[in-house]
Amino acid sequence: MVHPLDGPADGSAGRSRLVVLAGPTAVGKGTVAAHVRAHHPEVWISVSATTRQPRPGEVHGVHYLFVSDEEFDRMIAEDELLEWAVVHKAARYGTPRGPVEAALEAGRPAMLEIDLQGARQVRRTAPDAYFVFLKPPSWEELVRRLVGRGTESPEERERRLETARTELAAEAEFDHTIVNTEVPAAAEELVRCMTAPAQAR
Template sequence: MSSPRLTVLAGPTAVGKGTVAAWIRHNHPEVWLSVSATTRPPRPGEEDGVHYHFMSGDEFADKVASGEMLEWAVVHGRASYGTPRRPVEEALAAGKLPLLEIDLQGARQVRASMPQACFVFLAPPSWDELVDRLVGRGTETAEERAVRLETAKVELAAQNEFDRVVVNDDIRRAAEELVSLMKSH
């Protein structure tokens, strides 16, 4: 059997990356999900070390400076997000099926350092559905939503940079398609 490849899942804000990843986490224990680090405060129900590694700006900056982040970015001009490098490398070395759920900027950084990874774009069924999901989430102010929607337009235009596109029209279907892709490479 060949060694597993890292799979990178990216897509626009509110497309459901976290929801698809959570479905995979609960239904596919053979998939190892990377836990990103962030400087943003936790949303209701989020747990440190499970959903994100929540850290201060200084702690995050120290990890970036020491090369401990596989990728990182300031997202929506506000909070920093990044992927700790060591757990990803350890998962690959252990033969696990690793999945990174990150934003477009991060996916581009990973492509530069790990071009052998498989890059999957999670797309909404339509623009209107993406707007409805963002508004329905209720976690951002109107100003933050406007910033995220402008970012989403840029992110949607980048689909052709990815190896595959999965449409998130149904969480279970999209998750199963993604896991099937992961197992096939």
């Protein structure tokens, strides 16, 4: 029996295969995903639910679904999340299950942009998904991007850097690695991973 989130067992046309993009904090997952969204409307990208407050410029329903702790608890209790995790020892993030299943049923290239904990959960629930690790050109560049973002307090930055060290060590768990030196190039490589036949990946 094919899991509802797996691609076709025989590799035939119809349902698409789920692609999961993960990587350390501040590596640019959101920026790469935004580039794909802007230049490849055929690609469906999941919008995660989160209990954290919006950053400047973030729009509910576009960047994230900003929900209360009570609403997040309800989504967990009613099995509405494909995966969820507490990130950076603070807010919770999760992937609503229904929209992912609908996109795959429609045969659209579908992608989750999530954290490492979430990617590990999806590997258990959808082992046929294709897992892509986004990494920085160097540790120094990752630190520069995080500090340059200016959206976190010094304590939050240190907490995220501690998380990033652990996340970078998980690269070997993934099917493919993309180095995010330039966003357009990284985004195009990601789209190629999503649209290439499974046996060619």
